[in-house]
Each structure stands twice: as structure tokens, then as C-alpha cells.
Amino acid sequence: MSSPATLAAELAALEVEGLRRRRRVLQSPQRARVTVDGRDYVAFCSNDYLGLAAHPQLVEAASEGAQRYGVGAGASHLILGHSHAHHQLEAALARFVDLPAALYFSSGYMANLGLVTALAGRGDCIYADKLNHASLNDAALLSRADFRRYPHVDLGALERLLERATAKNKLIVSDAVFSMDGDVAPVRELLALAERYDAWLVLDDAHGFGVLGAHGRGVLEQQRVRSPRIAYMATLGKAAGVYGAFVAGERELVDTLVQRARTYIYTTATPALIAHALLTSLELIENGDERRKHLCALVRRVREGLGAGAWRLLPSDTAIQPLVIGGSIEALAASEKLAARGLLVPAIRPPTVPRGTARLRISLSADHTIEDVERLIDAVRSIEAGA
Numbered sequence: 001m002s003s004p005a006t007l008a009a010e011l012a013a014l015e016v017e018g019l020r021r022r023r024r025v026l027q028s029p030q031r032a033r034v035t036v037d038g039r040d041y042v043a044f045c046s047n048d049y050l051g052l053a054a055h056p057q058l059v060e061a062a063s064e065g066a067q068r069y070g071v072g073a074g075a076s077h078l079i080l081g082h083s084h085a086h087h088q089l090e091a092a093l094a095r096f097v098d099l100p101a102a103l104y105f106s107s108g109y110m111a112n113l114g115l116v117t118a119l120a121g122r123g124d125c126i127y128a129d130k131l132n133h134a135s136l137n138d139a140a141l142l143s144r145a146d147f148r149r150y151p152h153v154d155l156g157a158l159e160r161l162l163e164r165a166t167a168k169n170k171l172i173v174s175d176a177v178f179s180m181d182g183d184v185a186p187v188r189e190l191l192a193l194a195e196r197y198d199a200w201l202v203l204d205d206a207h208g209f210g211v212l213g214a215h216g217r218g219v220l221e222q223q224r225v226r227s228p229r230i231a232y233m234a235t236l237g238k239a240a241g242v243y244g245a246f247v248a249g250e251r252e253l254v255d256t257l258v259q260r261a262r263t264y265i266y267t268t269a270t271p272a273l274i275a276h277a278l279l280t281s282l283e284l285i286e287n288g289d290e291r292r293k294h295l296c297a298l299v300r301r302v303r304e305g306l307g308a309g310a311w312r313l314l315p316s317d318t319a320i321q322p323l324v325i326g327g328s329i330e331a332l333a334a335s336e337k338l339a340a341r342g343l344l345v346p347a348i349r350p351p352t353v354p355r356g357t358a359r360l361r362i363s364l365s366a367d368h369t370i371e372d373v374e375r376l377i378d379a380v381r382s383i384e385a386g387a
């Protein structure tokens with residue numbers, strides 16, 4: 001039973017269900033136009049919403065960072081891996097999101113594990129939206145707190161759970177923008193519940209930071225919300241175009257994470273050159289109104305073009321535009337037909353999304369042109385008509 005032959009049988013079963021994952025090999029930088037396995041495509045696959053991942057100024061800043069700080073951080077933050085660049089970046093991030101303090105983590109996955117396990121443990125209770133990102137669910141399991149999931153954005157169900165709560169320490173945890181659906185969480189209402197029932201509100205703004213709000217400061221700016229109860233987390237490998245993540249909030253929260261967040265403490269610091277590049281990325285985001293405007297125009301065009309077809313375009317105003325097909329095999333076939341026309345759109349299947357809701361996840365970037373989007377709309381419509 002415990003042999004490679006067992007694994008081979010399990011892999012073969014995934015194949016039959018259209019659930020086996022395969023990696024494509026990207027040979028160019030991450031952009032709207034990419035080279036993959038020797039062929040050129042227009043890709044609608046990245047979370048590089050502002051088109052910064054290969055921006056010349058970021059490339060320049062990364063090499064300047066390498067010249068100044070070398071490559072390896074060589075130690076964890078609490079020993080001697082915390083460089084001037086990390087320190088500057090944390091101050092700049094806190095200022096940018098208008099919160100008292102921020103802590104830089106190596107990735108969003110690690111930030112969520114560190115944050116949730118620092119705030120909740122045995123005897124505490126975590127309330128989580130059913131469609132939250134996997135890293136938040138893993139964090140809740142790792143924390144050993146009671147873990148209750150409520151139906152997607154069902155505030156009534158959440159309130160009923162909170163009414164019955166016996167735990168003294170409670171966390172409400174939610175994606176700010178849901179990563180596979182593109183809808184935005186009702187942050188004000190979540191905060192009202194957190195206040196009424198004396199809970200923390202943990203918000204994961206992986207897909208909102210850099211994009212939402214008048215100046216790209218994220219969901220808190222967009223919804224004009226602030227509160228000392230909020231632990232705000234955002235990633236820096238998506239719209240920011242680099243790598244890493246941060247948690248921002250009250251000074252006491254950040255100081256506590258430095259003491260307790262195991263994914264911060266027990267790992268080597270991210271290379272300082274990354275933090276140095278991120279300082280430039282923040283400037284590009286701040287001066288990114290044109291990019292955000294162009295992105296909004298692309299979103300509107302996709303909604304006009306694909307809103308009325310047989311496949312269901314989910315209600316989303318963000319750069320994530322999911323087209324639900326249903327079956328995994330059908331979604332995969334649609335994705336392959338698009339690829340044959342030079343367009344890459346990933347088929348997202350269970351367990352990433354619920355059964356029966358396999359979908360094409362179209363993600364838009366300021367690096368796309370209106371013509372790229374027109375090409376996608378024409379191709380999707382013709383494949384949909386033949387399906």
C-alpha cells in the first residue's frame with residue numbers, strides 16, 4: 001500500500017476525472033505576451049494586475065538592491081537577517097495603507113499561517129468564509145482553534161455563529177477579494193459584527209492591494225474602513241509585481257507577531273534586494289492611476305463581451321473574471337481550445353473551487369491591450385457556441 005505504485009494509481013484516477021495538474025514552462029518574463037513551451041501566447045493567467053512584474057524600473061531596482069545588499073539574507077529576521085531595506089519597506093507599507101505599523105513576510109501563505117496562529121490557539125474560535133483562500137484554512141487548522149466556516153458572504157449565518165460563541169478570543173477571517181470569484185467582501189458589515197461580538201477581523205487583501213481604492217491602497221481605502229480590530233494582510237507578488245506579503249495594523253499587533261509568528265521567526269529572511277525592489281514597486285503603485293484606469297476599462301469590456309453567453313460570468317468588478325463552465329473535463333477542454341488559438345486561460349477545478357463549478361479564470365492586467373481582450377472575447381464566444 002505504501003509504494004510508488006499506489007501513488008501511480010491515484011495519479012491515474014485524477015487524470016480520468018480531469019483533475020490532474022500539469023505545469024507549463026514559462027520561458028519569458030511574466031507579461032501579457034508570453035512564451036510557453038516554445039510557443040507565443042497572450043496570457044490571462046497572472047495576478048500581475050498592474051503589469052509590473054517585468055517593469056524595467058523594478059528590474060533596475062532589483063539589481064541595484066543586489067549590488068547594495070548582496071543576494072542571500074543569510075539569517076532570520078530575529079538574528080541578523082533584517083536589513084535596512086526590510087525596515088524601510090515596512091515603514092513605507094504602513095504609510096501607504098495608512099495603518100500604524102507593518103511586518104513583511106516571505107509570502108502570503110506564510111503571513112496567513114503566522115498571523116492566524118499568533119492570534120488564535122486552543123480554546124479560541126475562528127469564523128471563516130467558505131470561499132476563503134487555502135492558506136487561511138490551513139492557518140486555522142494549524143492554530144488548533146475551533147474552526148467554523150460560514151456560507152459565502154452569508155452575514156446572517158456568521159452572526160448566528162457569533163451569537164452562540166463561548167470562546168473569549170474570536171477571529172473573523174475573510175478574503176477581501178475572493179480569489180476564484182473576484183467578488184469583494186462586505187468589509188463594513190464584517191467589521192460591525194467584529195465590533196458587536198468583540199472579535200478580531202483578519203482581512204486578506206491579496207487581490208485588492210495595489211488595485212482597489214482611488215489610489216490602489218486596497219480594500220480599506222475602497223470601503224473607507226478603519227479600526228484597531230483589523231489585522232490587514234496583503235501580498236506583494238500580485239499587483240506589486242515582486243514577492244512577499246505583509247500584515248499591517250496596530251503597533252501592538254505587529255510587535256506581537258514579531259514575538260509569536262512562527263513563519264516569521266523560524267525562516268530565513270527574504271533577500272533584501274526583494275525589499276529594495278518593493279520600495280520602487282510602491283512608488284509605481286502610487287503613481288499607477290493610469291494603469292488602474294486602463295484595467296477598469298478592460299474589466300468593463302470583458303463584462304460587456306462575455307456577460308450574456310451560455311457560460312456564466314460571475315458578478316465581479318475586479319480583474320478576476322471567472323466564467324463558470326461546470327464540469328472539470330469541459331473546463332479543461334475549453335482552456336485547451338483557447339490555447340490552440342494562442343490564448344492562455346487557466347481551467348480552475350476542484351478542490352480549488354466547489355464541485356460542479358469548474359471555470360475559466362480570466363485575469364486581466366494593465367499590460368493587456370483592448371485588442372487582446374477583443375481577441376479573447378471572440379475566441380470564447382466561438383468555443384462556447386460549439387460546446
Ligand SMILES: *Cc1c(COP(=O)(O)O)cnc(C)c1O
Pocket residue numbers: 106107108109110112133135175179204206207235236237244245
Ligand atoms: C495568493 C494568495 C495568497 C498567498 O500569497 P502568496 O504570496 O502567493 O503566498 C493568500 N491569500 C490569497 C487570497 C491569495 O490569493
